[in-house]
Amino acid sequence: MKKWKPSIIIENSIKQNGRVTADVIEKTYDIKEHQMIRFMAEEFQRRIEVEVAMEKKQLILLMDEIRELQDVERKEQSNLVFKFRSLINILLSDCAKLQQRSLIWNDAANKVNEILDVPLLQCEPMTIEETHTFRMHPIYSEVYEIYLAYEELSPVLTETFRAFIQSLLKSPTLYEVWVLLKIIHYFSEWGLDAHEFVVDIQKKYKDSKSISGYKKQFRMENRPFDIGIYYDFTFDGSGYRPDFVIGFFEKENKQWSLHTLDAKYKCYSEMTKGEQTLLNDLKHSGTRYLNDLFGGELKVKSATLIHTDIKSLNWNVKEKQVNTENNQHTIAHFHFTPSESKNLQIYLKRLLHENSGLDHCCPKCGQFVEGTIQNTKEFQNKISRKILYNCSVCEEVWVANFCSSCSYHGRNMKLFYYNGYPKYLARQLYKYPTHNYNIQVGESWDVHCPNCYKTFDHKINYIVKHTVKNEPMIIRSF
Structure with a gap:
């Protein structure tokens, strides 16, 4: 013994066998505060990896x-x-x-990796909790306060919403709900209040333990339209229950x-009978x-499938069995996955302009845009014109042209x-600098007419015509 304490002296006097019990002080770094600090650092590391992956994906989309x-x-x-330009x-x-x-992310990742290599943190991570050391020690309390500040950057989930997420992860409808959330995300860029949607979803789930049957008309401020969304809603007239019904209410004409x-x-492309399926x-x-979603005179203007087959895409299905x-x-299908995500934006742009007649609304921000009418032509009782749109808010450009043929x-x-005077107006032919749903002509800013398949200079691509009329699965640019 190097140091005799009163308790040891008393024990030795009582036992008198030459052996005593004594506390031994051992220096160790493996304390729970260090374990929790390692947990913090690993959490930072995971967050950085997620953010870097998301921003790399976004950078690739922008470069394309x-x-x-x-x-x-x-x-x-x-x-x-x-x-x-x-x-x-x-x-x-x-x-x-x-x-x-x-x-910046790379620098942050290097610093976190250096922290994880510190000898003090060579231990197993432990879930965060408040301790006496974190409260009272000046250095440890500073680390703890930094992590609390980081946590406050993330939204706080209510118990209801947390339960909803947990049930969703085990649900067979996970893909559907993910699509719903992405639709809300893109509509929020047009002015939809996403927070209002979150509040609605929490209430819906709290009341019925499900979000099926959700419906809502979102009032869009400073936009020419409101947006209506039905999710997994059963319509009385027909008894049909599509995954989504998306509506645009034009405020001026009061029409849906x-x-x-x-x-x-x-x-589909990997199935034995994928095309028939x-x-x-x-x-x-x-x-x-x-034909009959509402069971009456009210009709839908388009019906579309969204799926995960990245080899299948057709914005304008003409197959006779389907489009009689x-x-x-009016009928289309497109793929949408985390790695192939641009098509949902194209779809919503197509709904806004092609299917809802709101071609004076910007497909990027939803604002009203005063178009410039060009090349108005009259011939007998017919009229044709080209309208150029340029959004002053986000610089987006698009054209509502016409097929001269x-x-x-x-x-x-x-x-x-x-x-x-009554005239017959040529059907608008929409084209965009990028992400066209009408079949683009090579790399030119021109698209094939979806009706006669001709280009601006009246050329017809018979491969396009044959493929569009007979191939329902895969239609790409020609």
């Missing part, structure tokens, strides 16, 4: 869009080339910000444009809903009053 715009810019001869500069600026953030979207967690799903969730009346852009032959016309 820049390349598309540059291809269009090189071939465009009109003054729109300056609009494209402006869009490219905005995207380049966004890319530069992401690249700068990647340097309604569209269905059914989610299928399927990879796709056709059956399109008839079940497309033709059926178009050969209508344009269809206009000349009187195909796909609609009644239109011009200067007080």
